[in-house]
Amino acid sequence: MDLKSIITIWKKELRDTLRDRRTVFSMILIPMLLMPVMIIGMFKFIQSQSAKQSQQTLKVAIAGADYAPQLADAVRGQKNFEITQVDTDPKQAVADEKIDAAIIIPEDFQAKIENEEPVQLNFISKSTNLKTSNAYLAILSTVSDFNKKLLQERFTDQHINPSVLSNVTLAQEDAATSKETGGFVLGFLIPLFIVMWAIVGGQYTAIDVSAGEKERKTLEALLLTPVKRVDIVLGKFLAVSTVAVVSIITAISSLYFSFVYAGKMGVPIEANMNTGASMPVAAGLGALNFSVEPQAVLILFVISLFLVLMFSAIILSISIFAKSFKEAQSYISPAYIIVILPVVLVNAVPGFQPTLMYFAVPAVNAILLFKELLMGTYDWAHILLTLISLAIYSAAAIFIASKIYSRESVLFND
Amino acid sequence: MEKILKVQNLVKEYGSSFRAVDGVSFEVAEGEIFGLLGPNGAGKTTIIRTISTILSFTSGKIEVLGLDNREHAEEVRKNIGILTTDIGAYERFSGRENLLYFGELYGVEKGMLEKRIEELAELLDMKDFIDKRTGKYSTGMKQRLAIARSVIHDPRVIIFDEPTSGLDVLASQTVRNFMKRAKDSGKAVIFSTHQMYDAEKLCDRVIIIHKGKTVAYDSVENLKRETGARDLEDAFLKLVSDN
Numbered sequence: 001m002d003l004k005s006i007i008t009i010w011k012k013e014l015r016d017t018l019r020d021r022r023t024v025f026s027m028i029l030i031p032m033l034l035m036p037v038m039i040i041g042m043f044k045f046i047q048s049q050s051a052k053q054s055q056q057t058l059k060v061a062i063a064g065a066d067y068a069p070q071l072a073d074a075v076r077g078q079k080n081f082e083i084t085q086v087d088t089d090p091k092q093a094v095a096d097e098k099i100d101a102a103i104i105i106p107e108d109f110q111a112k113i114e115n116e117e118p119v120q121l122n123f124i125s126k127s128t129n130l131k132t133s134n135a136y137l138a139i140l141s142t143v144s145d146f147n148k149k150l151l152q153e154r155f156t157d158q159h160i161n162p163s164v165l166s167n168v169t170l171a172q173e174d175a176a177t178s179k180e181t182g183g184f185v186l187g188f189l190i191p192l193f194i195v196m197w198a199i200v201g202g203q204y205t206a207i208d209v210s211a212g213e214k215e216r217k218t219l220e221a222l223l224l225t226p227v228k229r230v231d232i233v234l235g236k237f238l239a240v241s242t243v244a245v246v247s248i249i250t251a252i253s254s255l256y257f258s259f260v261y262a263g264k265m266g267v268p269i270e271a272n273m274n275t276g277a278s279m280p281v282a283a284g285l286g287a288l289n290f291s292v293e294p295q296a297v298l299i300l301f302v303i304s305l306f307l308v309l310m311f312s313a314i315i316l317s318i319s320i321f322a323k324s325f326k327e328a329q330s331y332i333s334p335a336y337i338i339v340i341l342p343v344v345l346v347n348a349v350p351g352f353q354p355t356l357m358y359f360a361v362p363a364v365n366a367i368l369l370f371k372e373l374l375m376g377t378y379d380w381a382h383i384l385l386t387l388i389s390l391a392i393y394s395a396a397a398i399f400i401a402s403k404i405y406s407r408e409s410v411l412f413n414d
Numbered sequence: 415m416e417k418i419l420k421v422q423n424l425v426k427e428y429g430s431s432f433r434a435v436d437g438v439s440f441e442v443a444e445g446e447i448f449g450l451l452g453p454n455g456a457g458k459t460t461i462i463r464t465i466s467t468i469l470s471f472t473s474g475k476i477e478v479l480g481l482d483n484r485e486h487a488e489e490v491r492k493n494i495g496i497l498t499t500d501i502g503a504y505e506r507f508s509g510r511e512n513l514l515y516f517g518e519l520y521g522v523e524k525g526m527l528e529k530r531i532e533e534l535a536e537l538l539d540m541k542d543f544i545d546k547r548t549g550k551y552s553t554g555m556k557q558r559l560a561i562a563r564s565v566i567h568d569p570r571v572i573i574f575d576e577p578t579s580g581l582d583v584l585a586s587q588t589v590r591n592f593m594k595r596a597k598d599s600g601k602a603v604i605f606s607t608h609q610m611y612d613a614e615k616l617c618d619r620v621i622i623i624h625k626g627k628t629v630a631y632d633s634v635e636n637l638k639r640e641t642g643a644r645d646l647e648d649a650f651l652k653l654v655s656d657n
Contacts, residue, residue, distance in 0.1 A: 008518045019506040217502030223468045225519040226488040
């Protein structure tokens, strides 16, 4: 191995990359600008949609209002309901989207109440009309209040204290610290982006230094120099890895600071995150803590580095088979999907509890480990298995790349 | 004159059915221009690539300056300069930067490298454009840069594969003069071409290859005399049609 030649090739490929505006734009500027726009834009959108939805007026018809005047009055009192009269069958009116929802009160409502028999109301809506999900909840709340009031009256008539209805109450308390919940939030996006940028970050450079050399007809001149093939591969590989690492650092720093500073830009992430059942509820709704411990950052960086080394070698190996830049891109796209699909699945499945063997699967192990580290969990079995397996895969990928670069049929497939 | 390139019974097979080069032998001395001639697809480029070590060969022996090119591949490449038909350059770099890069890879020391680039720029009439990005070069400029790149390390053996291809008259003359100068300075020059006019003017001896086999191997004058041809092109056509 001739270190001088490796460094010469490394420096030349990096300089060439920096002079290529497309690479600088897509690998550095885009992640730097895209992340804040995406994060802040996404949460602003959620915020504005929630506000819009809460102000939306729903057209609701009450069929049989005369059978339960008190209940009908309670429904009329709902905010954002515009009570509408319909001449046709209310169900048909909902189906035809003349109204958003209808409540049908049966004729025997009062009789059943007086006989202390159960009575059913029908709430008609269209599942394809997403506005009506809030309407259903509002009506349910109204019916629940009506039921409660009715029971209180009946208990009072029976000389029973109505408070027996609420003997047992449930208060929710979150044991997770704000740091853990902050880590949980970061764990949704940062691991996925690290894996994506480990592939995408160096992709353009990898194609340019391999298939691009063939297309430009400079490969033969390079092979004619006294530099060993393995040194040529190493020099190019280091250049690809350097660009990928810079790309990851840029993207993740940008993403991280978007989370940290989003609140200052009028986008309170914690308020936006407390909307879904799968999201943690930070006790007291204090600001989420997005700080990451230095040792976690170090492990994250080392794992990311191994990911970059592995993917850089793989993309280099695939690209050299192509005769042109375009052809190389067509080879890499399916490979990209094969890698990303399990990663996205693992990231998206709620409550996924991986066994130890998942920490030996490349890319998947990185995602799982990143999530743990961001929440402050240090499972050394997981950390060591991930590090060792990725180191082995990286070394194997580099070895295979150097072998491929020695094959005449690949280099001269013109 | 010392023979510094020796090719003995060179065979290159692809798979089990196709022999691109079939038992070719020749030697080239210092201070001569040796023609490697033949029609397209004869096997000339394959021979050049095997000499340069970037292609392996099935059997035979190749020695450059006494070094077996299978056992001393890197050392052989240090002493050979090859102008291939691929004259591509790194387009976001200037001509000078391209030459600096290859000079470093050939192990030329920095001070000597800069001096060498100036010499070549003068010899090949490149001073006007050597500091411009090669993405803006014409074919003639790229060809001259490729020649400079192939000899940046001042090798003792120089192989030119179709060096005047795509060049205008003036540029072609520059290349021919360069080859003559290389010969006069004691280099072993191999000139691979299908342009018989150029070969006749420049070559001392030639080998004619057809379908991977040697058809003729002699001086230009002897070949013309033996075939009764007016010129090398005629001699070539007669020899190739006989085979």
